[in-house]
Amino acid sequence: MPLTGEYEASPTEWVRKQVEQYEGSGGTEGTTMRGLPVIILTTKGNKSGKLRKTPLMRVEHEGTYAAVASLGGAPKHPVWYHNVLSTPTVELQDGPVRKDYVAREVTGEEKAQWWDRAVAAFPDYADYQRKTTREIPVFVLEPV
Numbered sequence: 001m002p003l004t005g006e007y008e009a010s011p012t013e014w015v016r017k018q019v020e021q022y023e024g025s026g027g028t029e030g031t032t033m034r035g036l037p038v039i040i041l042t043t044k045g046n047k048s049g050k051l052r053k054t055p056l057m058r059v060e061h062e063g064t065y066a067a068v069a070s071l072g073g074a075p076k077h078p079v080w081y082h083n084v085l086s087t088p089t090v091e092l093q094d095g096p097v098r099k100d101y102v103a104r105e106v107t108g109e110e111k112a113q114w115w116d117r118a119v120a121a122f123p124d125y126a127d128y129q130r131k132t133t134r135e136i137p138v139f140v141l142e143p144v
């Protein structure tokens with residue numbers, strides 16, 4: 001069941017621009033950050049109910065994705081983390097393909113496995129975790 005609602009763009013200009021370029025090109029431009037692949041995660045605002053679009057590094061394994069709430073190793077979670085907890089139904093666009101997924105936060109062994117995949121996809125994640133005492137959450141997104 002696709003998400004419905006009014007889209008509210010990010011207040012962060014470079015993020016808003018990447019979403020515009022990614023979606024405006026049908027997922028053919030603006031699909032990387034520092035040469036590594038990026039996906040667009042659409043979540044339902046847990047307070048506003050609006051649709052929020054968040055570029056994230058692409059972490060994928062056999063059709064399942066991970067969403068890493070790193071926020072560059074900041075001490076607080078990104079707010080999209082709370083959106084996903086409230087409404088685990090999300091949309092993910094990977095290049096030209098946009099599908100519905102259900103997200104669940106992972107812990108323990110499963111998180112460790114996905115964390116290794118995340119760091120393999122984007123090594124900076126390891127630096128981000130080293131620079132904060134906040135445990136960076138990982139969601140696994142399974143196709144609906």
Ligand SMILES: C[C@H](OP(=O)(O)OC[C@@H](O)[C@@H](O)[C@@H](O)Cn1c2nc(=O)[nH]c(=O)c-2cc2ccc(O)cc21)C(=O)N[C@@H](CCC(=O)N[C@@H](CCC(=O)O)C(=O)O)C(=O)O
Nearest residue numbers: 033045046047048054055056057069070071078079080082
């Ligand atoms: C700035 C804030 O964004 P955020 O949700 O905290 O997310 C911060 C960042 O994670 C987000 O900008 C990411 O796209 C940054 N980012 C990555 N962020 C990551 O955490 N991980 C990544 O792998 C990652 C990769 C990446 C690649 C390219 C790129 O351009 C950006 C990338 C924001 O949008 N705030 C809005 C509110 C957004 C929102 O969801 N509001 C909710 C309420 C949320 C609440 O307060 O509970 C609502 O509408 O109800 C505002 O202040 O108006």
